[in-house]
Amino acid sequence: MFPFRAFAFGILLAAGVMLVMFCLSAEAATAEKNLKEIHAWSGEEISLLRSLSLFSLPALPKDPSNAYADNPRAIELGKKFFFDKRFSANGKVSCGTCHMPEVNFTDKLPLAMGMGQTTRRTMPLTGNAYNAWFFWDGRKDSLWSQAIGPIESSVEHGFTRSMCAHLIADKYKKEYEEIFGKLPRINNKSCPPKASPGTGNPAALKAWNAMKPEDRDNVNRIYANIGKAIAAFVAQILPRPAPFDLYVDALTKNDLEAADKFMNRDAVDGLRLFTGKAKCTSCHMGPLFTNSSFHNIGLATTDKGRAEGIDKVLADEFNCLGIYSDAKPDECLELRFIDTNRAKYVGAFKTPSLRNVADRPPYMHAGQFKTLSEVLVFYQRSASRELEHNELTNTELLKIEAFLKTLTGPLSFPK
Amino acid sequence: MIRKIGVILLGLVFLGSMAWTPVFDPVQAEVRKPTADADYARTKLSKGGIFKASYTSEPDAVPVNRLISWKLKVETPDGRAVKDAEITLSGDMPEHGHGLPTQPRVTKNNNDGTYVVEGIKFSMTGWWTMTFTIKANGKTDSVTFNLQLK
Numbered sequence: 001m002f003p004f005r006a007f008a009f010g011i012l013l014a015a016g017v018m019l020v021m022f023c024l025s026a027e028a029a030t031a032e033k034n035l036k037e038i039h040a041w042s043g044e045e046i047s048l049l050r051s052l053s054l055f056s057l058p059a060l061p062k063d064p065s066n067a068y069a070d071n072p073r074a075i076e077l078g079k080k081f082f083f084d085k086r087f088s089a090n091g092k093v094s095c096g097t098c099h100m101p102e103v104n105f106t107d108k109l110p111l112a113m114g115m116g117q118t119t120r121r122t123m124p125l126t127g128n129a130y131n132a133w134f135f136w137d138g139r140k141d142s143l144w145s146q147a148i149g150p151i152e153s154s155v156e157h158g159f160t161r162s163m164c165a166h167l168i169a170d171k172y173k174k175e176y177e178e179i180f181g182k183l184p185r186i187n188n189k190s191c192p193p194k195a196s197p198g199t200g201n202p203a204a205l206k207a208w209n210a211m212k213p214e215d216r217d218n219v220n221r222i223y224a225n226i227g228k229a230i231a232a233f234v235a236q237i238l239p240r241p242a243p244f245d246l247y248v249d250a251l252t253k254n255d256l257e258a259a260d261k262f263m264n265r266d267a268v269d270g271l272r273l274f275t276g277k278a279k280c281t282s283c284h285m286g287p288l289f290t291n292s293s294f295h296n297i298g299l300a301t302t303d304k305g306r307a308e309g310i311d312k313v314l315a316d317e318f319n320c321l322g323i324y325s326d327a328k329p330d331e332c333l334e335l336r337f338i339d340t341n342r343a344k345y346v347g348a349f350k351t352p353s354l355r356n357v358a359d360r361p362p363y364m365h366a367g368q369f370k371t372l373s374e375v376l377v378f379y380q381r382s383a384s385r386e387l388e389h390n391e392l393t394n395t396e397l398l399k400i401e402a403f404l405k406t407l408t409g410p411l412s413f414p415k
Numbered sequence: 416m417i418r419k420i421g422v423i424l425l426g427l428v429f430l431g432s433m434a435w436t437p438v439f440d441p442v443q444a445e446v447r448k449p450t451a452d453a454d455y456a457r458t459k460l461s462k463g464g465i466f467k468a469s470y471t472s473e474p475d476a477v478p479v480n481r482l483i484s485w486k487l488k489v490e491t492p493d494g495r496a497v498k499d500a501e502i503t504l505s506g507d508m509p510e511h512g513h514g515l516p517t518q519p520r521v522t523k524n525n526n527d528g529t530y531v532v533e534g535i536k537f538s539m540t541g542w543w544t545m546t547f548t549i550k551a552n553g554k555t556d557s558v559t560f561n562l563q564l565k
Binding site: 048281282283285286291292293295336337338339340341344388 | 479492510515517518519520533536538540
């Protein structure tokens with residue numbers, strides 16, 4: 001007897017399996033369709049995304065004003081200087097006090113705290129060597145010249161360049177001489193520790209002016225070299241690929257499943273807004289998400305920003321055209337063609353890099369905003385002519401924030 | 416009654432016409448984006464038709480956020496080189512109300528009607544204008560090039 005029951009059961013089973021398989025494949029097809037829909041970018045858009053990814057970051061630019069910029073011994077010595085608290089009046093402040101490696105080389109404070117409180121926020125150092133101008137107002141034109149600025153600030157290190165010369169002679173003589181050549185004789189007569197033209201203290205200036213010109217030159221040279229070593233180290237603080245970079249890499253390889261793991265739908269939508277409607281890439285461009293230029297974005301501030309930075313960098317004895325620079329005058333392009341239209345730059349500050357931005361609150365030059373969402377709401381409402389973000393909805397702000405979070409990645413620096 | 420209705424209607428028409436009158440917006444008026452490809456030409460006659468000017472860029476595809484140099488060629492409209500021009504220039508982003516982040520200038524006269532312009536840097540993507548004011552043979556005229564940077 002033909003087992004009808006079993007036969008019928010078999011047919012039903014087969015039908016069931018086929019149905020399940022059909023559903024599964026339909027689901028897979030839908031998922032694939034969804035992936036294609038979420039991650040649909042034109043060839044032109046992908047090349048724009050590539051221009052923002054770390055894979056487009058060129059090699060470190062040469063700094064013609066610093067002959068020691070890629071000297072391994074200078075990098076090593078610069079790292080020691082960076083974390084050495086003896087370069088401060090109270091023995092408690094080093095560069096690393098405000099630029100803490102564990103928090104993206106910042107301090108998470110609205111206003112930096114050294115010997116006292118400064119008037120601006122600590123700048124993150126990641127990829128800094130790619131800039132043309134340094135500090136929020138661009139009052140320095142090289143990383144080495146920037147590095148020595150805080151040492152003589154009364155609210156930062158509260159030190160003097162003469163004390164630096166003594167410290168080098170006492171504690172770093174051998175290492176210094178291996179890189180920069182023989183140290184001149186440093187004693188209290190040739191180099192009174194309090195002497196300095198850069199602290200704003202009249203007694204320090206008087207002592208400085210009483211020094212012999214060649215002694216002043218010797219101290220300045222040591223001071224500049226300290227900056228050159230610190231700059232060699234700081235230049236090596238670089239961003240490593242973040243989910244956004246890995247996303248772009250996966251897109252380039254047309255691997256949408258991998259792409260989907262690095263950025264979800266909200267983040268992708270946010271990226272579309274960032275590069276499209278919201279026009280963020282007008283200023284936050286390139287793999288470091290900055291144009292390194294200065295803009296007034298309409299923050300209420302009495303700080304004149306770049307308008308004052310222009311005169312400071314032009315008058316700086318440690319600028320690219322100064323005698324402590326290793327560059328030929330022709331090589332100082334940025335300084336030669338500096339825009340001196342001060343009126344244009346009142347209240348303008350440097351566009352910061354957005355690398356690791358979600359990981360280093362607060363925001364703006366004086367820490368005006370505590371969270372990324374506060375920053376985005378400010379941009380949503382701001383009517384400054386230099387900002388053109390179109391009308392953004394609250395949902396769109398959340399998506400942009402989701403995208404910004406994908407810019408958080410590890411840092412590399414000499415350990 | 417009819418008169419009252421007439422007045423009301425008149426009032427409505429007046430209000431309507433107010434609503435339709437285009438409000439003069441100086442910003443809008445100033446920002447008239449170039450639309451045709453021809454507006455982005457690298458060779459142009461100056462405004463008054465006195466000079467023909469063309470530029471080449473180094474690198475050729477104008478980049479954003481990098482110091483670059485241009486070579487400006489100045490001729491008469493019939494193609495004779497203008498060798499002793501005094502040239503000044505300014506860049507502008509009309510939609511944003513600001514110019515270049517640098518102050519470029521002519522750094523070299525090649526004495527063949529071409530001039531080297533150094534220090535050009537475009538700090539943003541978008542629409543830029545570059546205006547050259549050319550003074551030669553006792554005449555002054557200007558030429559504006561449009562650029563759309565991506």
